Amino acid sequence: MGDRQAKEALFDAFGEVAKALGNGRRAELIDVLAQGERHVDELSAEIGQSVANTSFHLRVLATAGLVTTRREGTRIYYRLVSARVADLWAALRDVAAAHHEQIDELAAAYMGDRTRLEQIGRDELAERIAAGDVVVIDVRPAAEHAAGHIPGARSIPIDELAANMKRLPAEVEVVAYCRGPYCVFADDAVRLLRRRGRAARRLEDGFPEWQRANLPIEIAG
């Protein structure tokens, strides 16, 4: 007790959890799973890897105690073990963004120029929803909307936005949201809407952050 070997084993175990997050593909998986459960095939497409490799990474995450599974027919659905895992992911992202200058450049390369993109805060959006003078669109894939979304938000995956734009009520501001601060869907949606002359902003961050702020959510509606 209290000796070096036992201490090493304990801290190695903490390290194992960090190591599980220490791979870009696994980080992407956590980011997607923070939206809700998904099956392996979808996840594999999401991170652009083979199913075998995706399965391997998911097992690493499961062994580290970060994700768990549920079988439904031939499909196996993965989900985060708890909301704390999403908290950990957010903390990691925040530290990385705050102290790793490179992140800014990489984010800019991935997200494009965001300087002219206006955002709306969570609390303000909650008020506007209550007042009813805003249309909220969820531009994530339909499966993520089904797994949980902001109350009243319409599911219009980014790929389908151009075709469905006319069905949005006129003369009302549109707020788009997606997965989080590093998700491009909402940015793309706002740019598209503005090009077509609509008033549009993106919600700060995304759905998991809305949920973590204890704001109301709706499931499969």
Next chain:
Amino acid sequence: MGDRQAKEALFDAFGEVAKALGNGRRAELIDVLAQGERHVDELSAEIGQSVANTSFHLRVLATAGLVTTRREGTRIYYRLVSARVADLWAALRDVAAAHHEQIDELAAAYMGDRTRLEQIGRDELAERIAAGDVVVIDVRPAAEHAAGHIPGARSIPIDELAANMKRLPAEVEVVAYCRGPYCVFADDAVRLLRRRGRAARRLEDGFPEWQRANLPIEIAG
């Protein structure tokens, strides 16, 4: 923009930060540095590694943007880049403790039996300090006390406690604290005090958590 390659680069960068924490020795370093700055020689003794290897691990942490340095004469002091890093470390520890059953066993092997060890909450301790009916002892190494401590706490490193016990005022409860939930010093102190018939409890968690709870601290007093 928005393509897979850019997304991979961004998430790889997040992964790099996690990877920096993904080693038991580096996790120990973060845990120690959460107490305040320390120089390489001390850190090397703290994690039981060669100075060269410790220096290597510190450079990994620095490259990941988690720690930074300050030179003073021939010594180089390392510290966490910001309080957010301590938050990240706490989030990691919490997730690990909550979901990785093995942690419980490893913690028990390292910490010993804690079932009979009473703790006192932060808020309760703050009140008791204000009321003046408690003696608070900081059983971490003196360097950590010097880098920041709970107001009024006496520095009595665990090695020196047995020799200094008589100097503690009689008939007053003693509260010991150290580095955090996985630090053995306070446990050892409480066990020693109780064996000698003193009323003693340990503070829940440790100094970094006290600081993160925005309770008052004192530096080099």
Next chain:
DNA sequence: CAACTCCTCAAGTAATGTCTTGAATATAGA
């Protein structure tokens, strides 16, 4: 039960991580 879908497992390879040893650098003090 045969064919199919979805997922996991095993083996292999190239790349990366950990720790040791010994040399090199930077600063302080005689």
Next chain:
DNA sequence: TCTATATTCAAGACATTACTTGAGGAGTTG
């Protein structure tokens, strides 16, 4: 300037990780 101290750097041995390919297991459907 010489010496001592504190830290970093470089090279190398050894273990681990990431991804591919192909086979195998589990459940469903005809």
